[in-house]
Amino acid sequence: MLKELCLINGTSGDEGKVRDYIINQIKDYCEYSVDNMGSIIAYKKGKKAPKQKISINAHMDEVGFIVTGITDDGYLRFTSVGGIDSRVCLDRIVTVGKKAVKGVIGDKAFHLLSSDEKDSCPSFDDLLIDIGATSKDEAEQYVSLGDFAYFYSDYVELGNGYIKAKALDDRIGCMLMIELIKSELEYDTVFCFNVQEEVGLRGSKCTSYAVDADIAIVLESTTAGDLDGVSGADRVCVLGDGPVISFMDNRTIYDRELFELGFAVAKENNIPAQTKTAVAGGNDAGAIQTSGDGARVMAISLPTRYIHSGASVVKTSDIDDTRRLLKALLPKLTD
Template identity: 50%
Template sequence: MLTETLKELCALPGVSSCEDAVRDYIRAITAPYADRSYTDTLGNLIIEKKGVSPGTKKVMLAAHMDEVGLMVHTITEDGYLKFRPVGGIDRRVLLGKPVLVGKQKLPGVIGLKAYHLTSGEEARSIPKLTEFYIDIGADSREEALRHVSPGDIVCFDTDILEFGHGFLKAKAIDDRIGCTVMVELLKEPLPMDCTFVFTVQEEVGTRGAFGAAFSVTPDIALILEGTTAADLPEMESHQKVCLPGKGPVVPYMDGGTVYDRELFELLRTLAERGHIPWQTKEFLSGGTDASAIQRTKEGVRVAAISAAVRYLHTPSSVASLEDCQNILILARRFLQAVATME
């Protein structure tokens, strides 16, 4: 069930600021299990569910709904679309990628000057973002404007594929895996009252998480995420960050947060006692919604569990389905442990 939910969530468009389809899907499938569900001003979906006991701590779980993508800013006289990235995207992955443009999901493809027309120097360099364009098959600006407007969001269009030894290839695994784990937890009886926050605009500066944490005001927050794997052959071992298939990633620190030491130790102990394979980051990079949540009001104790994801922020990210299942198990045991905290 977790795999099917993850596939369905990854298939939905949800570029930062346009998370509507993801939010609507999650709201619909969690409705039978929620005690209260609402959307705040920024668009975060906040779901409250009562547990066996209220618990002594107010606990919030967070995962972001948004994904990286593009935004149209200019339409040329020839009918091509110029764009800017929404979130951190490596422009090396853009050429030739199919995309869907705007609310109509207009198909297009990302283009660039043909290789046989490039100079030797151009062939050896990474093209500038301004050199790319989206081809929607229009033959003029006027025709393109009938379907597209500046400000339209562009989402990658990619197939979802299970392959190899239990791996999944899809767009938006970061962070539909976190959303999937929270959906599965919502279906279960909980040991204590919990608030689940499906956040918006994480990829453009953890904007949704700050507002949500300010209103929820948790004592403890568990962030469920996808994180860079970088386990490629040419990388030195200390640069590989983490490895898909080697278990959930439990970070003690990243580019935006130093995680609560006691909660980090709790997650590590739960994993080891439960014979759940786990790892931490060998190279500190990236950041999560924890950076915004931790600094809210008087401060919040934060912990995180992540999936190691290859080719993060590309149309074809790769993660281990076994890791995803183990994240769910570890998150479940974390809630059981927190429920007994004094």
């Protein structure tokens, strides 16, 4: 399922194919609706009603690109949709528009760069997508302004239990929620598959008003810096050390009792777990926490290398441990 989810294209504002896939997976296991933004709100009946309303959240969208112009020579001007470092884009293959036209993100060849250019990171204004067209008229036969573009990336298993793919942020969270919806739950639970997280937590702002949960769990991916030569707190979190339970990021200070509960449940069930050693990033919890009457929020994330690129990497053991933690944690949340 994760492979299928990651290979679907669906950036912010273009999540339709992801939404269709998820609905096809869950439609026989719950009641659901789609709001005006395009997010899915799914109601899963459990064995009993909880004392407090609980929601579980993940976002459907991925980072990508949008076409902003076409040059006279047939190259495409573009900008990012979501937070992408332009350095991860150089010479990458992308697919553009509804026709999935393949192209290459190009810049000047290295031997043509000035000394200043060699020491700096190119901006998106300096990059172009080459689809093999030789004129603006030819390019316009295949691509229109406003078309989305995506990293063209295979799903690959690496080494001893690693996965490389695009869109692991946050199709892992979507997969785990689909699995929970298909399982037998102790308590009634609401699941929100949100749109447009990568451009300002927009979908979750709407679903959180509609659901009005007391407790909200956000399933996410988060940045791991466990690379060669990086040590201590600079690693932030580590692949293979289990799910990441956050205490704070740039959008949210997480509920302290839920933070402590997560680690207590992990210890009780011999599940490895870790926290982030940096206050960085953000996720849908930032919108959910401050919408309506507010909600107590908790984030459980997968440590992910090279996040927001076409080649993110996670470890399968972390997915398994997150799955185990959720199964043990959910029955305890209502108390």
